[in-house]
Amino acid sequence: MRRLLILVAFLTASFLGLTGVSAETPVSSATEECLGCHATIHPGIVESWKKSQHAAMTPAAAMAVQGLGRKISAENIPDELKNVSIGCAECHTLRAKEHKDTFDHNGQNIHMVVSPGDCATCHVQEAQQFDKNLMAHAYGNLVNNDLYQQLILSINGSPVSEKGKMVLKPANAATDADSCLYCHGTKLQITGTKSRDTDMGEMEFPILSGWPNQGVGRINLDDTRGSCAACHTRHDFSIEMARKPYTCKECHVGPDTPANKVYEASKHGNIFSTKQTEWNFKNVPWSIGKDFTAPTCAVCHISLLVDADGKVVSERTHEVKNRLPWRIFGLIYAHPQPKSADLTTIRNKDGLPLPTDFDGGFATTFLLNPQERTAAAQVMQASCQQCHAKSWVEGFWGRFLNTIEQTNATTLAGTQLMKDIWKRGLATGPDKGGNPFDEFSEKLWSDMWLFYANSVRFSSAMGGGGDFGVFADGRYHLMKTLKELEDWLEARKSVKKP
Ligand code: HEC
Ligand code: HEC
Ligand code: HEC
Ligand code: HEC
Ligand code: HEC
Ligand code: HEC
Ligand code: HEC
Ligand code: HEC
Structure with a gap:
């Protein structure tokens, strides 16, 4: 039943031309599959990606640009990525082994949190520089400093009365994520998996704690630091x-x-x-x-x-x-x-x-x-x-x-x-x-x-x-x-x- 629904969704989307991006830029077959379902589930995501430079240009074309206008800083890009647009699968399946959040999703190993480590496949210089930036270290600089821990406590803590005196108890993780770590970034963790009944049948997804978050110093599930989306909002980038x-x-x-x-x-x-x-x-x-x-x-x-x-x-x-x-x-x-x-x-x-x-x-x-x-x-x-x-x-x-x-x-x-x-x-x-x-x-x-x-x-x-x-x-x-x-x-x- 589930497979049938998936097939119907894919065929309908293809028929309506929903998966089509600009005729000149080829889309990989893996991304075609994602688009087949996601064009109807998440039209907001698909449409903003379609208008992005990632949909419009292949790495090979970008690498042909000479001089200061070149936007890809990597010298070597895996062959299979060179001649297709940078679609859903190109980002969400990169470096699957390095991501603790990798899961099987309709036959492909994908991860939700595309990290600076993934972007580095093509934008290595930006990723290396960003990692040496105070912003990339914003989580550790705050959380691993004993004195600043006390500042966090004095602002986020929950006041309780003990023997007639007000005492501050440490805030829970959700409060810290809503407060300081909104900007500084959270530490992402996988806490389990759960099955969800979706429009296309039951599917299993990992449960991420500390997410959503786009803080500049977020600790990602491949141990890289930060979120490029803090300044290059997804999926326009x-x-x-x-x-x-x-x-x-x-x-x-x-x-x-x-x-x-x-x-x-x-x-x-x-x-x-x-x-x-x-x-x-x-x-x-x-x-x-x-x-x-x-x-x-x-x-x-x-x-x-x-x-x-x-x-x-x-x-x-x-x-x-x-x-x-x-x-x-x-x-x-x-x-x-x-x-x-x-x-x-x-x-x-x-x-x-x-x-x-x-x-x-x-x-x-x-x-x-x-x-x-x-x-x-x-x-x-x-x-x-x-x-x-x-x-x-x-x-x-x-x-x-x-x-x-x-x-x-x-x-x-x-x-x-x-x-x-x-x-x-x-x-x-x-x-x-x-x-x-x-x-x-x-x-x-x-x-x-x-x-x-x-x-x-x-x-x-x-x-x-x-x-x-x-x-x-x-x-x-x-x-x-x-x-x-x-x-x-x-x-x-x-x-x-x-
Ligand atoms: C058979 C249809 C189908 C295909 C193919 C498909 N997806 Fe999905 N995807 C879904 C559905 C349905 C959901 C869940 C939506 C919801 O939460 O209701 C989902 C959820 C997701 C999520 C969010 C996961 C979460 O934890 O909520 C991501 C990220 C995602 N898909 C990426 C992809 C990528 C990348 C591809 C291609 C490699 C892809 N999907 C292929 C149907 C599909
Ligand atoms: C692209 C051009 C440009 C650049 C680059 C630029 N400025 Fe300006 N700046 C202006 C213009 C135009 C004004 C308005 C002048 C006026 O008041 O008529 C101005 C005004 C100012 C003022 C007056 C502020 C005020 O509110 O009265 C200061 C101070 C100033 N600039 C300092 C700097 C410094 C320092 C830098 C480099 C770190 C810099 N500017 C870079 C164009 C520029
Ligand atoms: C603090 C904000 C910020 C963050 C975070 C950030 N960027 Fe940028 N990025 C910028 C700005 C601003 C520009 C425009 C630079 C310019 O005008 O030359 C830019 C430009 C770029 C460009 C275009 C380069 C070109 O040649 O035109 C790429 C690619 C890029 N960033 C990749 C990344 C990647 C990858 C990350 C994560 C590792 C990242 N950025 C994180 C602010 C940011
Ligand atoms: C250039 C790389 C890139 C491409 C291409 C890309 N994504 Fe993403 N995607 C990201 C990043 C980065 C995030 C933000 C993850 C985070 O920081 O938490 C994201 C987040 C998501 C999410 C979760 C967003 C939310 O608000 O719930 C979904 C679902 C998703 N992408 C699906 C897709 C689909 C479908 C496509 C193809 C149309 C696609 N992505 C193309 C990098 C990409
Ligand atoms: C497989 C290669 C590849 C990956 C992975 C990739 N990009 Fe790109 N990126 C490109 C190409 C190709 C362009 C278009 C270059 C051009 O216009 O010359 C581009 C352009 C950009 C630009 C400039 C867009 C503009 O408006 O001019 C930004 C910013 C950017 N990428 C950020 C990111 C971020 C952030 C990630 C990770 C979430 C990422 N990219 C992942 C290949 C990639
Ligand atoms: C005219 C150039 C100019 C513009 C425009 C400008 N800045 Fe600055 N910024 C400076 C200078 C100069 C300093 C002080 C240099 C130093 O700290 O050594 C500074 C300092 C900073 C600092 C402090 C860093 C620290 O030392 O703690 C931050 C954060 C910052 N700028 C962010 C921004 C943001 C965000 C914007 C836009 C809303 C902005 N700046 C616009 C020139 C500029
Ligand atoms: C998601 C939140 C976020 C966004 C968006 C963001 N920043 Fe930051 N920025 C931070 C945090 C947090 C720090 C401090 C990190 C620390 O001290 O460990 C910081 C630090 C800085 C500093 C000081 C660095 C130093 O070495 O003293 C500058 C300058 C700066 N940001 C500029 C920018 C500019 C320019 C933009 C936009 C293009 C931007 N930031 C966007 C959160 C952000
Ligand atoms: C709205 C975004 C935002 C939030 C929320 C936020 N910060 Fe920050 N924080 C920043 C920025 C931006 C800087 C860097 C400013 C600069 O360098 O000029 C910073 C820097 C810091 C620093 C200096 C760290 C270092 O060693 O470099 C401390 C300490 C700090 N913040 C504490 C906190 C605490 C405690 C909270 C929560 C109670 C908090 N911040 C919430 C944006 C934020």
Whole structure:
């Protein structure tokens, strides 16, 4: 009965022309089978794939493209993949042995979670670079750090009352997946299989825990890191989408990392909003001035850019730290960019897993030295100079460095108050084995560096100043919170112990 239903579905779909993609690009017979059923079950998926570059071009044709416009970085692609479009089967059956989620699906061994390891079959350079990026390590950098575990607990934990005291119990996996790991990525696991009654009869599927998830640092079932679909949403996998700021906004929008808010309110963001319909987001390489007249996130952080003569201004990088001399996300102070993307081995002078110590010193052996910082700054500034005078860029950069110094100094003032509070036993700090993030005074302190000092720095780095550096989560709030912390301490000091 089931086989009959399958056959009817396949024949009907073929008859209606539902499986047909563009006549010029051949589709493998394995993919024809998938399309036969999925065109009716998941028309949303099939239609977006049909409009994608993967349906339109074979690897052989893509490899014939010479020069900067070539989009396949692999030199050797298995023969059976060369002359067909990249269809459902080409991605979902790749490297079957390496995937713990491989299962038999209507006669083919498929896996659901197509990983960076699979994409690397054709896009090896992008996959290798991405793996050296902080984003690919976002799961481990957060979850394998004892101190950040306590931050997670202080935010996601479930409060329960024990002997009249409020105690935080660790959050369950679903809460963490809905919260921090939405962006940082989950660790996928197979927890069993289950049979489902589908429109085409009963079928068996693996049960994935931690899924769905598209976090940048997701740990996949073939042990690779990250999700390319975080920026190249399935099944379009488009370069256009990744070049627009909306893609990055999904994760870079909160008060702790307000890049997108700052960008939207900046001159660059205004020009993008006004002019984007006249720009070309598909050309490769991307020509400054001709294709666009103001930068998006991708322009400054990732894209391959050429000038009017086609000369390379910036190489493309999926390792975004190549263009970043500093880490302006305070941990707890802004600091030079880490050398390696795996931050789990970093220890400050007090042995804590942080790139800075509480007195404002840097864990220098793990961070870029001044020469390396200059080199990274030059890569970032190469694009600015295609649209701005050198004096404009230098003036901007000088102010940015000043902002790093000033916000670090204000964070230090707050941290000195916090250390006094811990020393007096008015809160239990890390020296006494306490969670440094869970008490009221500690929350004031973390608001200072996590929200307000960060916001001021993001505003300086990506807006050249503006509201997010002042009244919208900026200096005003940084100063107000410092005063609150000071007043809190003074008030507690004046309470005489009975
Ligand atoms: C005989 C019809 C048929 C064929 C052929 C077929 N599928 Fe499916 N597929 C289904 C049905 C039915 C479902 C379940 C839909 C539902 O959940 O109701 C499904 C589900 C899936 C899922 C989701 C699994 C899950 O856990 O929910 C993936 C991924 C998938 N198919 C990929 C493929 C790929 C890739 C191919 C070709 C290699 C393919 N399918 C061939 C019918 C088919
Ligand atoms: C953080 C966002 C982000 C992630 C994650 C990401 N990309 Fe990209 N990708 C981009 C941007 C932005 C561009 C456009 C670059 C340009 O304009 O030169 C791009 C471009 C590409 C291109 C087109 C290259 C060309 O020659 O035109 C390919 C292929 C690609 N990415 C593959 C991948 C693969 C494979 C992964 C996963 C390993 C991945 N990307 C993950 C942002 C991302
Ligand atoms: C370029 C590789 C690629 C191609 C081609 C491709 N997929 Fe996928 N597919 C992916 C990725 C990546 C995901 C996202 C998996 C994740 O990250 O969890 C995915 C997810 C899915 C899912 C689960 C999505 C959901 O929202 O539930 C289904 C079902 C699926 N694909 C079916 C198909 C079908 C049918 C086709 C052919 C029309 C196809 N895929 C073509 C890479 C591909
Ligand atoms: C079997 C080879 C193959 C695999 C596997 C593959 N791709 Fe592609 N990819 C291609 C080809 C071919 C093109 C089109 C090249 C061209 O236009 O010159 C392409 C183009 C792209 C582009 C640029 C699209 C655009 O709008 O210009 C992106 C982004 C991309 N792939 C991402 C991915 C991601 C992410 C995966 C894994 C989920 C993946 N690819 C898997 C072969 C592959
Ligand atoms: C909306 C997306 C998003 C969510 C949700 C999110 N983060 Fe993040 N997180 C980011 C981004 C983006 C960065 C990097 C910012 C930067 O480098 O400028 C980051 C960086 C971090 C870092 C620095 C890690 C390191 O060592 O590099 C920590 C710690 C952190 N987040 C903690 C958390 C905690 C705890 C939660 C949940 C309570 C959480 N995040 C939820 C997006 C998110
Ligand atoms: C799905 C969520 C997500 C998306 C989408 C995303 N990012 Fe990220 N990004 C993160 C997280 C999480 C981190 C921090 C990782 C860590 O600290 O371990 C991060 C870190 C960064 C960093 C800091 C890297 C460093 O070395 O200091 C930059 C720059 C960045 N992202 C740029 C972008 C750009 C540009 C885009 C869009 C093209 C983008 N991101 C899209 C989640 C995301
Ligand atoms: C005009 C160029 C430009 C644009 C456009 C731009 N950025 Fe930036 N970005 C910078 C500079 C400069 C820095 C600071 C450099 C450093 O940290 O060394 C920075 C820093 C960052 C950081 C902080 C990394 C860290 O050190 O913690 C993140 C995250 C980021 N940008 C994401 C984005 C996102 C998302 C967008 C789009 C909404 C965007 N940027 C738009 C130039 C730009
Ligand atoms: C593709 C061209 C282009 C690139 C690349 C570019 N800018 Fe701009 N930028 C502009 C234009 C156009 C304006 C608007 C000038 C005006 O106000 O008339 C602008 C405005 C600015 C402003 C003023 C911000 C404000 O809100 O008043 C700053 C600061 C700035 N750019 C810095 C940079 C830096 C730093 C870089 C490189 C990291 C850069 N720009 C890259 C085109 C560009």
